[in-house]
Amino acid sequence: MTQSLIEIKNLHKHFGAIQAVNGVDLNIAQGEVVVIVGPSGSGKSTVLRCINHLEIPSAGAVYIDGVHLEDRRTDINKVRAEVGMVFQQFNLFAHLTVLDNITIAQRLVRKRSRGEAEEIAMRQLERVGIPEKATMYPRQLSGGQQQRVAIARSLAMNPKIMLFDEPTSALDPEMIKEVLDVMLDLARDGMTMVVVTHEMGFARAAAQRVVFMDNGQIIEVGPPDQIFINPTHERTQLFLSKIIKH
Amino acid sequence: MSASSPNQNPNQLEQIVARQRQQQQRFKTGVNISYGVLLLALAFLFSGLEFNIGPIAITTISLDFVFIRERIGFIFGGVGLTIMLAILSISLACVLALLGALGRLSKFPPAYALSTFYISLIRGTPLLLQIIFFFLALPQLGIRLSGLTAGVLALGLNYGAYMTEIMRAGIQSVGIGQREAALAIGMTQSQIMRRIILPQAFRLVVPPIGNEFIAMLKDTSLISVTGFVWEILWRSQRVGRQSFRNLEALLMAALFYWIITIIFSAVQNRIEAYLGKGERNSGGMIH
Numbered sequence A: 001m002t003q004s005l006i007e008i009k010n011l012h013k014h015f016g017a018i019q020a021v022n023g024v025d026l027n028i029a030q031g032e033v034v035v036i037v038g039p040s041g042s043g044k045s046t047v048l049r050c051i052n053h054l055e056i057p058s059a060g061a062v063y064i065d066g067v068h069l070e071d072r073r074t075d076i077n078k079v080r081a082e083v084g085m086v087f088q089q090f091n092l093f094a095h096l097t098v099l100d101n102i103t104i105a106q107r108l109v110r111k112r113s114r115g116e117a118e119e120i121a122m123r124q125l126e127r128v129g130i131p132e133k134a135t136m137y138p139r140q141l142s143g144g145q146q147q148r149v150a151i152a153r154s155l156a157m158n159p160k161i162m163l164f165d166e167p168t169s170a171l172d173p174e175m176i177k178e179v180l181d182v183m184l185d186l187a188r189d190g191m192t193m194v195v196v197t198h199e200m201g202f203a204r205a206a207a208q209r210v211v212f213m214d215n216g217q218i219i220e221v222g223p224p225d226q227i228f229i230n231p232t233h234e235r236t237q238l239f240l241s242k243i244i245k246h
Numbered sequence B: 001m002s003a004s005s006p007n008q009n010p011n012q013l014e015q016i017v018a019r020q021r022q023q024q025q026r027f028k029t030g031v032n033i034s035y036g037v038l039l040l041a042l043a044f045l046f047s048g049l050e051f052n053i054g055p056i057a058i059t060t061i062s063l064d065f066v067f068i069r070e071r072i073g074f075i076f077g078g079v080g081l082t083i084m085l086a087i088l089s090i091s092l093a094c095v096l097a098l099l100g101a102l103g104r105l106s107k108f109p110p111a112y113a114l115s116t117f118y119i120s121l122i123r124g125t126p127l128l129l130q131i132i133f134f135f136l137a138l139p140q141l142g143i144r145l146s147g148l149t150a151g152v153l154a155l156g157l158n159y160g161a162y163m164t165e166i167m168r169a170g171i172q173s174v175g176i177g178q179r180e181a182a183l184a185i186g187m188t189q190s191q192i193m194r195r196i197i198l199p200q201a202f203r204l205v206v207p208p209i210g211n212e213f214i215a216m217l218k219d220t221s222l223i224s225v226t227g228f229v230w231e232i233l234w235r236s237q238r239v240g241r242q243s244f245r246n247l248e249a250l251l252m253a254a255l256f257y258w259i260i261t262i263i264f265s266a267v268q269n270r271i272e273a274y275l276g277k278g279e280r281n282s283g284g285m286i287h
């Protein structure tokens, strides 16, 4: 039996009385791209945030490359260095230049020298197409450029997994493509990716599987075409009819 | 909107701006004239002149200018120490305020308790008592502090408690997303605090800390109660009592405090303008 890179077992998470995630099981293989869709509040972000332990599950377990995240002996910072995350609001470090945003964790966490970190940072900036912005501050960049820097910042750590939480939801329409292109590129290079997004074009081009969530549970899993064109569950159909109308 | 409005509006706008500017200019001139009158009145009040207007005899305050000329240098000699005391005390206060704020925000119960206890105790007792306590009460426990040390410790502790709130607000002003991004990339809590949160909080806490420093400059005078700390007030009281010229001596001290305050306020304005400018320069979102 080949081990999955990400194993989520019977995951539960509640915030007070709110049951955000209610028994999710999901295994994701090395190199796989999984897209999670579902209505707002269905628990997509919470599942994603349990994968790098930003949220601590109320019950259940998450394994990354066989390492049990909830085990007290696990060095969580070490795991997080292997799991990149891209947020809806970019979350670039506001007081640092683009270059410093990409080098700071390389130096503090990966213990790379300044020269090495900067070289890697420039390579990643070239990969996302904005090497000329290296000396600028985040607020001098457009949303699309900031998001690409955020992706470069994660990639510079050489992660095994990349998590994306609605990476294009905060972007003006004309900038969505530049970010999705970078993500598509990454998927083609074999990165293991878990992406919360309603961009069906991206899902169909990049994802092996689409997961539909509702009310903290996985309702349906399948290849993009099956989920988007022939969903078996009523709730999936209802949800899709809503997002397609928009 | 009529088609001609784009041409008319800028003109109207210019007129309104010009009128506003004129009003502001007139107000400024009025303020300056009033300052002049006020200064003349003060000069007259302290001129030492005596004269009669009809049946009323008018006497103004006469100052001993010989005494002032002889002693002003001695009192001025305390300016350096006053500034140094304020710098030492505010430095200690900043460290304590930061620790206090971290304690207030901590999820570790003893740290939270210690911090809130410290703040409550200091805010619940008078500053003057704290200074005297360090100087007079501690020797009974075998801890003998010089007036300067006692004063700086007490001022630092006192201001630190009040400034905890400033530091806490600064730290909390940094969005949760900054912390999460740093966590997600594998940074440790202390790395995040030192490299991500505090540098961003800094910009916000500098102006209020400037205010505290300016208040501190004057509160250093409280250390004079311990004796033998040769700052401005202590020096002025010394020469004032010696020659029974307390009025002149205290006026000189007041003048020095006032001048120092004006100078440091100007410096603070410069710093704030600089920090604010940085904000604006990099603030423009180019969408």
Ligand SMILES: Nc1ncnc2c1ncn2[C@@H]1O[C@H](COP(=O)(O)OP(=O)(O)O)[C@@H](O)[C@H]1O
Residues within 6 Å of the ligand: A015, A018, A019, A020, A021, A038, A039, A040, A041, A042, A043, A044, A045, A046, A047
């Ligand atoms: N930190 C939190 N505190 C309280 N409730 C939360 C928190 N995070 C998420 N929730 C709640 O959990 C549910 C699932 O949220 P989330 O995972 O963000 O959903 P989605 O990403 O699918 O929109 C929602 O009802 C949300 O309000």
Ligand SMILES: [Mg+2]
Residues within 6 Å of the ligand: A044, A045, A046, A165, A166
């Ligand atoms: Mg979400």
